[in-house]
Amino acid sequence: MKRLVAVAGILALAAGVALASPASKSASKSSSDKWLHVRVEDGAGEDAERVRVNVPLSLAEAVIPAINVDNFRNGKIRVDVNGEDNHLQDVDFRKILIALRDTKDGNFVTVEGSRDNVQVAKQGGYLVAKVREGKEGGTRVDAKIPFQVVEALLSGDNNELNIAAAVRALGEHGDGVLVTVDDHKSKVRIWVDSKNESE
């Protein structure tokens, strides 16, 4: 009988230890292991402010369809073409996109002003936009968005931006820098990779 009690005690202890152990870390990996990173550096020296945001695209994919606020519903933003933005009413973005996708690489728009330069181009499956403000030390904006993402963004109705589809497309695309903004005061960098911490 004493042996039986001892065995029961050991079993109880073992069960207790098993219950007390931390939750299993072998959680299933999400469909997309990509992370969207945003890094903002504002100012310099001791007064500088640094913001780092690391968001797994799987989290964005899960959360975005659940957002139902104002014009943002079911992962899509409805653009009010009959309201203040009515100048967009007659623009068929999808047709423009298809036309852009089917054309060869090259510059679509080049504006060379006395102060600012703007360039929009298609390069190797990316929609590339470059803005240079001022001569030297001015703001520099570089955006390089995969065409699949732009296509997914415009995959809803004509007056909708399909954010959920765009995020999904971003997850299926390779790593890369999406947007950089650089001026004499601040720097912004938005990129996608498989690391869960920013560099």
Next chain:
Amino acid sequence: MLSILRSERGFSVPGGMLAAAGVGALFAGSYLYSQGLIRVSVHEKRPGGEHIRLAVPAAIAPLALAFVPAKEIGKHMPAEARQHLPVVEAALNELQRLPDCTLVQVDGPGEHVRIRVLDHQMVVDVNDHQDEVHLTMPLGSLRSVMAKLGRAAEYSSGENACDRSGAWGHAGHHGSGHPDGEVL
């Protein structure tokens, strides 16, 4: 009289009950430990400011909620809270799958904010000129709380109550039956 409390093989009934209570306490303690602790620490930096420290077993939160009728919670639930419940629930499901990581980090002059996932816990650290706040929440225990709040949301009488199809309607797993009297 004592012979009633003592078995023939030398084990007394009170002794057995004590052993059973000990094993029960061991199981309960192990369970509470496995669910983690909700830790809150608030330190006001002004002279004479408060310093509040709170550590509550995370398992207690759903247990305590189980005794509050969903209808009562729903009655007092703001429409905005009900509207954002699906977002929080969706985020929670994904956050539980994440490895240890820093989601948000803000470092400025006299201001530091860090939101991270550590050992399946959401850890929030805020340190600025006025306060120092640390918050730790085990993500696992929040799921049952969210499920309860989801059921309570069906009773919410907020302005957007008719908007259930959009805000909470997708959450079919919360059950379509009347949740009154349900416990976790």
